[in-house]
Amino acid sequence: MAAPPLPTASQNLKPTTPQTVHTPSPISLQPSTKKSPSKPSKLFRRFRAVFRSFPIISPSCKIPVSLHGSRMGEGHTHMHIHGGTRMTGTLFGYRKARINLVIQESPRCLPILVLELGIQTGKLLQDMGMGLVRIALECEKRPGDKTKIVDEPIWSLYCNGKKSGYGVRREATEDDLSVMQVLHAVSMGAGVLPNETELPEGDLMYMRAQFERVVGSRDSETYYMMNPDGNNGPELSVFFVRI
Numbered sequence: 001m002a003a004p005p006l007p008t009a010s011q012n013l014k015p016t017t018p019q020t021v022h023t024p025s026p027i028s029l030q031p032s033t034k035k036s037p038s039k040p041s042k043l044f045r046r047f048r049a050v051f052r053s054f055p056i057i058s059p060s061c062k063i064p065v066s067l068h069g070s071r072m073g074e075g076h077t078h079m080h081i082h083g084g085t086r087m088t089g090t091l092f093g094y095r096k097a098r099i100n101l102v103i104q105e106s107p108r109c110l111p112i113l114v115l116e117l118g119i120q121t122g123k124l125l126q127d128m129g130m131g132l133v134r135i136a137l138e139c140e141k142r143p144g145d146k147t148k149i150v151d152e153p154i155w156s157l158y159c160n161g162k163k164s165g166y167g168v169r170r171e172a173t174e175d176d177l178s179v180m181q182v183l184h185a186v187s188m189g190a191g192v193l194p195n196e197t198e199l200p201e202g203d204l205m206y207m208r209a210q211f212e213r214v215v216g217s218r219d220s221e222t223y224y225m226m227n228p229d230g231n232n233g234p235e236l237s238v239f240f241v242r243i
Contacts, residue, residue, distance in 0.1 A: 087104065088210065089101065089209060092206035093205065114176060116167070125190070135157065179204075209235075212224045
């Protein structure tokens, strides 16, 4: 079921409610079949509190580049992914606040991964509408460490080769689960979730799509957002890399 497209600035939008999305029914998301990541340590929680005080980055993500900063070739738009696992990915957040990325096995499952990215929601979704966006999340490789790469607590964040703050893994909050519950019948689409009270952070925006998860090694994993027609390649690629 596809959701309506993002409204234009000229449309009259209803003001938004504070911090909590009203759900039509109690949260009924199903547990994932995958093992949940471990809870964040006390040190990580302390760092996350510091992270929230960092300024929000509004990067210019108009020129597609590789992880090393070079321009992408035209052939990338016809890339076919082999051996990927289909997942549901949702980008959401208040327009002027940090964007969140939630990965689920399906729209009706509890999240298996929740990331808070140091990029403004409205800016990232706008740039995605203008062309391919590549997000690289890098962390340091530690000898003997057996932590799964998506279980790392924090990454350096690059958007199309430009340093754009940090990405932080966190536990799903009640507000996160409320958004997922509201969208549980949506397989793909984008829009603004209706709220009642105006906030300085702006409207609560979302974009949902199918992602292909590709594991390169224990130190690299990629999520490719797939277009519905399957012809134009991913509009968004999220790379997890340990270096």
